[in-house]
Amino acid sequence: MEATQERKTSVDHIDDKPQQLESLAERGHAVTDEHGNVLVQFDPVAEKRLLRKIDLYVVPTVAMIYLWCFIDRANIGNAKIAGMEKDLGLKGYQYNILLTAFYVSYIVFEIPSNIACKWIGPGKWIPAITFGFGLMSMATAFVHSFGSAVAVRFLLGVFEAGVLPGIAYYLSRWYRKSELIFRLALYLCTAPLAGAFGGLLAGAILALPGIGTVHSWQQLFLVEGIITMGIAIISYFTMTDHPHTARWLNEEEKALAIARVKSENVGTTEVTDKMDKKKLLAGVINPNTLVVSWIFLFVNITVQGIAFFTPTIVATIYPNETVVRKQLWTVPPYVVGVAVNLIVPFFSWKMDRRLVFFIFCACLAIAGYAMFLGTTNPRVRYGAVFLAISGAFPFGPLCNAQVAVNALSDSARSTAIGWNVMVGNIGGLISTWSYLPHDSPDFHIGNGLNLAGNCTILITSILLLLFLGRDNQKRNSVSEEEVDAKLAGKTQLEIQELDWKHPAWRWQL
Template identity: 30%
Template structure:
């Protein structure tokens, strides 16, 4: 009969399960008798996910509410042309891209409890200032610094969650967290509809109150967040000593989350040299253009179907609501079958159908229902795909600094697509928006190509590792020495999730 060690080695050669570690297994067994793992996971979810999800909901609300403000008179009151408005949208993403990696490095060198609320407070102040902007220059400055201050949240939270959950638990949590993006779209529509009725209060137009009230809300939540955002498992007070030890043991048996890894620039460079990291970035790049063009132009696209501003705000809600529900459902299904690439290809295909519908309607004002159906397909396809793409590095990249860098690189490379996208939906192309819809369609096709390429590469590297282990069964476990740990995801017993 095979020993437990032999079974672990056999599983590793088959590409099953986490990297082997004898010490971790024994520590986990010692702690598991005193801790109910499922109950503890539920407690972690309730403590961690609502906190970071609220921050991301506010982040997406504060970046995309400019779309709601536009149809309430923003461009008219500030005397800007349609193309100048697009330039303001572009400046947001330039600031976002430039400061993504520096923000994650700061997170690595500080703590989540300090850095995430501080970022939130900073962008809350900037978002509020948008409501008192008096000219085009002010609009440009505020949009740029909104991008700077929001840049560290998403990659920071992805890295943060990777320090709490095992690899096969991260994707669902990250997808749940990201679903707040589409939820923000639904909330944004109804909030904008209600707040716009404050036109004239305090001498301010309704669009100004959208920025002011939503920005102040962000500032208030940010201050509270200093108390409800936690640090890492080893030093939180709301877990017992036994629970902390159990979490440390289960993470040690699974990944690098418990390593005392000092920051090294060599690990940043290691991430830059990895072709898979660049493909994760391209995977998001090909999704960010359709993602942000949809979220930033949905109210305008619907209004140009012939609806009033008020009706347009309300009609943005159903596509986002359906997309939110489907994102969570798709994440659960993807996690159940342990597949990523296949599920991304399927939902990206849904989005392609949506843009084909939008492009095929010659007159959206005569047949608004056809184009409106296209927005449903687009939203239901885009948001689940983005959630899965963004969870990939957190699952597959090992080495804390390398993973933090990979997360930030993915968002930076990805948002270059958004920079381009903000220039595509020009007023002269209304109401069909052939240029913007065509680019979105082309990017979605490229997404399928990139994801399929990454799928092939990950499977190829897994096979190479299995072949190596078959001829070198004595290979150490992932945690057996400092040298093994330093190999990160290059270690023969590290299995990539495709």
């Protein structure tokens, strides 16, 4: 205990000694002691200035990438009611099979893509896969059969698999745990924004007379794919792997950015550690990761179902409207969804709590699907779409933040986020079979499944909150002497590999 106190005193008020801060930011130096006590006091003014700079340089690029990722995935829903189904001769469940092809590759390549993101570096990997899914979106404009459409959708899933977990993992290198949730929301809110903007853009593109031999729905894929590839090229020059390589940070800012992230992970001596099998596995077998990924599975049944089938559902609510007006009717619910997707994470950030918002959002979605099942009134059903979107979309930042903040090492976070998104997208696969042609226009199967799924989310979230809170109480009862005894004789690497099993760790709720 005396040694710990000596170390803490020697670096106290470190903001007055930038050279010591730079030393702590180097590899091999921890910013906490073995009990999780932070060995440094950061200058709040310098932190605030740094945070604004990171927000300006990091968030806009990834937000734009995810916006077009979601547009290129979901525009098939707009294309369906614009003639794609008829032109390709899709019959029976072939549209659902087309959606399934995307999710097969999307699920399989989730974790491998995030490991590649860590190995190659987010600044290179994310722009590369963005160019790839833009190219596949453009290629969809030239398919003329069901088989070729399936092949292109499968390849689209290969490239898009690493986007959501890759960006979440990338942001975790830059932000404190409490800050991460709102930054995740800033890019994930582009999912409902893509629904709103995608509907407007679809209406505008479909109004064009044609581009050469490309017409109607084909124009959606051609134009949106070209835009995506342009964004990928720009992002290659604007993204950087981590604070070490950021040209827009000076040396003191780099040191502060690294030290503040390390300070929240007991036993961590570097922000970007070397690949380690035990650390990678720790991210997956983390009990918080396993439960949250189970929740995310049901979330994605709702979110992806909304993305693919909202145009179809709205078309059944307003069957006599023109194709363009049906596209435009999909916009208002998404606009509200964007607002809620920012408001909920903002309060989560300020309160530094996530699980209570799991419970709140599940209740919103439950109310929406109960309304849809309980009436055939078009206006009430349209209102239910607002509630379903508002309840579902905040789970993107909530779930990924809850996973990220409870994995200590960089390696563990890469697999924890990858696992969460992979399991979650099994829900996306299920969603492709939740709204079936024979169930139209009431869609009892799809809406009933989502009602049951959100009830499961509500119950599981309450149980997880109780479990983690109780485990924290047990950890609080362990004395510092007992912590020292459990860590005695272990090397620095062995201590890092403990991850969530570290006796000084406390779950983030």
